[in-house]
Structure formats: C-alpha cells, structure tokens
Amino acid sequence: MAKGSAKKVRNFFVKYKRFFYDNRRIAELLGLDVSDVRYTIRDFLKRGELEVKDGMLVYVERERRDFLLDKVWRAWRYCPVWTISEIAALTHASRETVGSYVKLYRKAGYVEKVGRKKINGVICNLYRLKNRKIRERPQILNQRKLKGVKQ
Structure with missing residues (x-):
C-alpha cells in the first residue's frame, strides 16, 4: 500500500x-x-x-480517547529500559506529556526507575515497566487530573 x-x-x-x-x-x-x-x-x-x-x-466518527497514552504504553512495553526522551521520540509526544505519564504510572506502581544514563552530556533517568507482560494499559483513576496534557 x-x-x-x-x-x-x-x-x-x-x-x-x-x-x-x-x-x-x-x-x-x-x-x-x-x-x-x-x-x-x-x-x-x-x-x-x-x-x-x-x-x-x-x-463513522470514532472516539479516539487516550490514543496518545496507548502509544506511550506500547512503547514502554516494546523497550526493556528507556528514557523519557526516547519514548517521546518514538511516540511523537512532548517530553512533558511522557514525563507526566511516567509520574502517574510510577505512583500507581507500574513503572520504576532503574538507573541513570549519560546521553550527549546530559544525565537522564532510566525507567522500565515492572511487568512487561501486561498487555492492556491499566486504567488509573486520577488519570484525567494531569495538568496540561491533551489526551
């Protein structure tokens, strides 16, 4: 095609x-x-x-709620260890948006910080999913309270 x-x-x-x-x-x-x-x-x-x-x-116009968050979740599952910048580049999302998702899912216990890495002279945090086998993105109750994040 x-x-x-x-x-x-x-x-x-x-x-x-x-x-x-x-x-x-x-x-x-x-x-x-x-x-x-x-x-x-x-x-x-x-x-x-x-x-x-x-x-x-x-x-038929379909509702596309949480489309970006689904892309970020799939990128998290695809990459064993990642930085916020890497996920932002993969999903075409802003670093702020990915960072707010990381913060939200870290509080919920799905994402953990595993270290730091120096990239182009800047030290970045490394993250990973605690359980990459979870196929469907977990629904977090206070997910809509993210400030400045368009879903």
Missing part, C-alpha cells in the same frame, strides 16, 4: 461523509492506485470507521 493512502482516504470521507461504494471512482478522485483504495476501505470497514448503508460508504 502506498504511504499516506489511508490518510488521504480518511480525509476524503471526513470531508464527504457519504460516498458511493466504488473503489475505482474514489481512486481516480484521490489519484491513488485502485488496489490501495480497496485495501484501505476494507481495513476501515473492519475497524468500523466506514459502514455500508444503501450501497453508500458512510464515515
């Missing part, structure tokens, strides 16, 4: 909301390959972003 085709198709349906279920016509309008559009629409249908109603593709 061509890079960015899903984003183009999603933006198309956000703009038009409803469109005929015709992959060839959508591909022509967007300037994409028909197979890329077909695979993208198939994925959107599986995920529930699109629905078929009366022969039309209808865009």
Whole structure:
C-alpha cells in the first residue's frame, strides 16, 4: 500500500461523509492506485470507521480517547529500559506529556526507575515497566487530573 493512502482516504470521507461504494471512482478522485483504495476501505470497514448503508460508504466518527497514552504504553512495553526522551521520540509526544505519564504510572506502581544514563552530556533517568507482560494499559483513576496534557 502506498504511504499516506489511508490518510488521504480518511480525509476524503471526513470531508464527504457519504460516498458511493466504488473503489475505482474514489481512486481516480484521490489519484491513488485502485488496489490501495480497496485495501484501505476494507481495513476501515473492519475497524468500523466506514459502514455500508444503501450501497453508500458512510464515515463513522470514532472516539479516539487516550490514543496518545496507548502509544506511550506500547512503547514502554516494546523497550526493556528507556528514557523519557526516547519514548517521546518514538511516540511523537512532548517530553512533558511522557514525563507526566511516567509520574502517574510510577505512583500507581507500574513503572520504576532503574538507573541513570549519560546521553550527549546530559544525565537522564532510566525507567522500565515492572511487568512487561501486561498487555492492556491499566486504567488509573486520577488519570484525567494531569495538568496540561491533551489526551
């Protein structure tokens, strides 16, 4: 699949909301390959972003709560030991946001500090998850009280 085709198709349906279920016509309008559009629409249908109603593709706006926090959690699980800067770079989040998540999950007992590391002349704290086998991100009760963090 061509890079960015899903984003183009999603933006198309956000703009038009409803469109005929015709992959060839959508591909022509967007300037994409028909197979890329077909695979993208198939994925959107599986995920529930699109629905078929009366022969039309209808865009269903889905709620994307805690999307960034889920990305940070997956990055924590992927890396055995990490710094706040490394996770911020992996998830495209700000260091402040990742730092507030680390603080929150440290208080809850899921993240622990394991040492320090010198990177480019700056000493950074090293962290890790206490149990990397936890697949689903734990829901923390006071999670919404993070100041200045957009979910």
